Amino acid sequence: MTKMTGAQIVMECLAREGVEYIFGIPGGANLPLYDTLPQYPQIRHILVRHEQAAAHAADAYARVTGKAGVCWATSGPGATNLVTGIANASMDSVPLVCITGAVVSWLIGRDGFQEADITGITIPITKQNYLVLDVDDLAQTVREAFHIATTGRPGPVLIDIPRDIQQQQTEFHYPEKVDIPSYRPVTKGHPGQIRKAAQLIAEAERPLILAGHGVVLARAYDELRELAERAHIPVICTLLGIGGFPGSHELYLGMPGMHGMYWNNIAISEADLIIGIGMRFDDRVTGRLKDFAPNARIIHIDVDPAEIGKNVRTTVPIVGDVKEVLSDLNPLVQPARHDAWCRHIQEIRREHPSITIPNVDKVLPQFVIKKIYELSGPDAYFVTGVGQHQMWAAQFFWGDNPGSFVTSGGLGTMGFEVPAAMGVQFARPKDLVWSICGDGGFQMTMQEMATIVEHELPIKFAIINNGHLGMVRQWQHLFYDDNLQAVRLFHPDYVKLAEAFGAAGLRVTDKIEVEPAIEKALRHPGPVIIDFHVEQHEDIYPMMPPGASLAETVDQPEAEREAKPEKVRSS
């Protein structure tokens, strides 16, 4: 048997896992891996400009394809630059395999040049991590890493490999199957619990489904739809659940929570049954916990047993893969109609429409986002940053393309929008990809424009340029007496910037230019940045104030909306 180096073993394992892309940056500690790249032409390495972007791109690639995303970096600063991206994937349960080069094994623990204890650093933000000190353990480790990252509740796994281990030679044995006795995630729901759930559903008069990221991760779109239609249950999707249920469906109600639809927050407070599916009752969704869904019994379906009972009391917990559990549950669910309940919610909706856009001459950010959705066709993907534009993007998303809304939920990572759009476009080379950017977020990771132009990725960037760290401005405005500190953003000339990178640049300062600019961008074959100069002091509503309960959500503060045009700020 011919011998292989550690680096070749890693690449061989990646190839057998079907890896198409590795996002990364080279350095002293991972050069043996780079040395093998020509031997594996089926794997494309994408040189990013910052390792954070490697992790976000791999993360977004994973969200869209359902396969593990792969990124790698050198030791020390390369590895630590991955940390934000790993934490992001961890919070959103995204399968990621991160490979870091480490200093040679005999220097570990001696503060060698560019040594960072990355396995120690990433313990709380990885599902599992490994420091491989024996080349004979490598194949098994890589195999396990993919298995752990992609099964059960998905998450990031990191493998740290000293440079000498990458160089050592050994015989290669590919472990055909992985079996970790202490890791056997439950995928099939308990039949007794499923029966009980069906019973609760049959008894409910005011049921609601709260669908989360688990639906998208498990690709349980059809199963969710079947449940909703069979028992006539309205569906609310959390921020990460958006795209898990068709937006145009009559049972779809949009997003709940802090900036969710008013009618949803009231409906949750009135419901007698909440079916949480692949979601974790995050505080942005529940509001003040003790007042969450006070009239409801709760069915909670999740693959992670630790989520059960973590935040809310559960009447019927079901641990298992969302897709499997729903397939088992659906046949037991009695067909029903809840017309009165649905009508009631629609009445609240009529009285509190939550997302109507005032007809003003200014360029309102939500108007821009709505137009982008309208003009982009049914198959587009939308990536967002974090902040007001993200919430508007979520509020106005009523599309049907499953899994087409990609955003940083749990960690709320500004700067996600640029590299994540890159990951989505690599995963979906033929589809339209929009990156809806904050001007703040864009400036955090805009170096990746170089990577994007280099690879001719035709991403359309819509910078929602409000000249502010808008979401923080809103909080300072509402909760800190309008004492605006460090939220005003200087910005470069984005059109020139686009051109400097080799992309097309457009600027929109007037409402009548919005549609033509979007259309022009859509016609342009390459990457485009549109700099939308939007109203700077627009606040996002509805809003459930921090610490409040869902029932206390403010739909639209009318008085303030009237007064706003008069307000001029000079900061």
Next chain:
Amino acid sequence: MTKHTIVALVEDRPGVLNRIASKWRQRGFNIESLAVGHSEMAGLSRMTFTVDGTTTDVDQVTKQMYKLIEVVKVTDLTEHDMVHRELALVKVAANPQQRSAIIEIVDIFRAKIVDVAPESLIIEVTGTEDKIDAIFEMLRPYGIKELVRTGRIAMTRGAAAPTSVDGGKGEHHRYRPAGEGKPKVGSLL
């Protein structure tokens, strides 16, 4: 019952204790004592720890620990009929005049003197936490120079072994035999 006694079988691999401690810290669990050592299964360490159930959601402790890949089995012994013990070594000041009084205390508690020096004694005592607290109080007036306690270890009474993983035949091939290959038993850190 507020004090919970929990036994965890964990794979004997480097970094495992770090992972577990990190989880406890991250989740804000209030762990009162911890004792770790070999178990009856090669490659598996047994941890016994106690948690204050009034400040910590014990169910979450168990579930969060199960999220760690190396954690094989977690059992809350609190509802079981169990034997639990702690071991303490106490170094107490003892001049020749005081010695016989101290020996009397040691006898009453069925403790042992394991080291004798001109000005001190080391006393080894095994028992429940209450018993160790009690002897400590009795010895305190003589002058305690050092005290070390192991933290609680526990086992259920009777033939059943609810804390164990079954068999060992093939099923747990992943657990390396003690002392063979690397990492070695005792390498939890």
